[in-house]
Amino acid sequence: MKSAMITKLKYNKINIVNKAHGSWSYAIAEFYLCRSCNIVDQNKERHNVGYICSDCGQAGDGAYHYFHMGILNVINLIQKLYFMQGKDSDDSYKAFILISFCTLGEMLLDNFLTILMIAEKIPKSVQDRLLNDHRYPKQRIMKLFLAVVSVSWKDALSSINNDDVDYSAVSDFYIEAYEERNNFIHKGDKYGITADIIDKCINHIQPLLHMFAELHNAYVYPAFSKHKKV
Numbered sequence: 412m413k414s415a416m417i418t419k420l421k422y423n424k425i426n427i428v429n430k431a432h433g434s435w436s437y438a439i440a441e442f443y444l445c446r447s448c449n450i451v452d453q454n455k456e457r458h459n460v461g462y463i464c465s466d467c468g469q470a471g472d473g474a475y476h477y478f479h480m481g482i483l484n485v486i487n488l489i490q491k492l493y494f495m496q497g498k499d500s501d502d503s504y505k506a507f508i509l510i511s512f513c514t515l516g517e518m519l520l521d522n523f524l525t526i527l528m529i530a531e532k533i534p535k536s537v538q539d540r541l542l543n544d545h546r547y548p549k550q551r552i553m554k555l556f557l558a559v560v561s562v563s564w565k566d567a568l569s570s571i572n573n574d575d576v577d578y579s580a581v582s583d584f585y586i587e588a589y590e591e592r593n594n595f596i597h598k599g600d601k602y603g604i605t606a607d608i609i610d611k612c613i614n615h616i617q618p619l620l621h622m623f624a625e626l627h628n629a630y631v632y633p634a635f636s637k638h639k640k641v
């Protein structure tokens with residue numbers, strides 16, 4: 412097992428709003444997982460059976476997507492909703508985009524934390540209890556993440572921030588969007604769902620995906636390695 416520093420993922424910003432054709436998930440959510448060492452990268456060569464992982468040196472048995480099908484489906488649903496705008500005077504697509512974007516964030520967080528707890532060898536019954544006790548995104552990032560890895564979410568984001576993306580700002584926007592979603596769901600306040608917040612939701616899909624892939628390599632991958640060596 413190589414112990415060298417993990418190479419940061421490449422961030423090529425893609426303007427998905429210009430992509431009416433071809434799925435957004437294909438354009439921005441192609442991340443692969445090595446089933447031997449659990450590193451996540453964007454290397455399409457992992458599709459080739461027998462591809463040798465540059466990190467652990469093991470041969471792969473075909474591409475294994477890091478983001479599961481449910482996540483890809485929600486991204487493609489947001490794409491469909493986005494291109495509904497302008498087709499009639501109804502602006503209800505905005506509420507659906509906001510709700511779908513927040514659902515995407517919840518799924519990404521759930522996916523990340525679940526794999527993290529598996530990597531940390533936390534028993535399934537305890538995983539379920541922890542997730543049940545921390546149902547909301549803010550609780551999960553502020554308390555559950557800290558409880559599992561003993562690092563604050565703020566410090567974790569600082570450690571993955573780079574010149575391309577300010578992940579602290581990405582996370583802050585997600586929480587802001589989630590609060591706006593709650594205003595709509597619980598109070599029926601649709602006036603807070605502005606065109607600006609919808610544009611920001613669309614522009615934050617790609618950085619949100621990268622954030623969880625980077626967090627995986629920073630916290631999940633080392634946890635798997637640590638337990639393998641024991």
Ligand SMILES: [Zn+2]
Nearest residue numbers: 445448464467
């Ligand atoms: Zn590997």
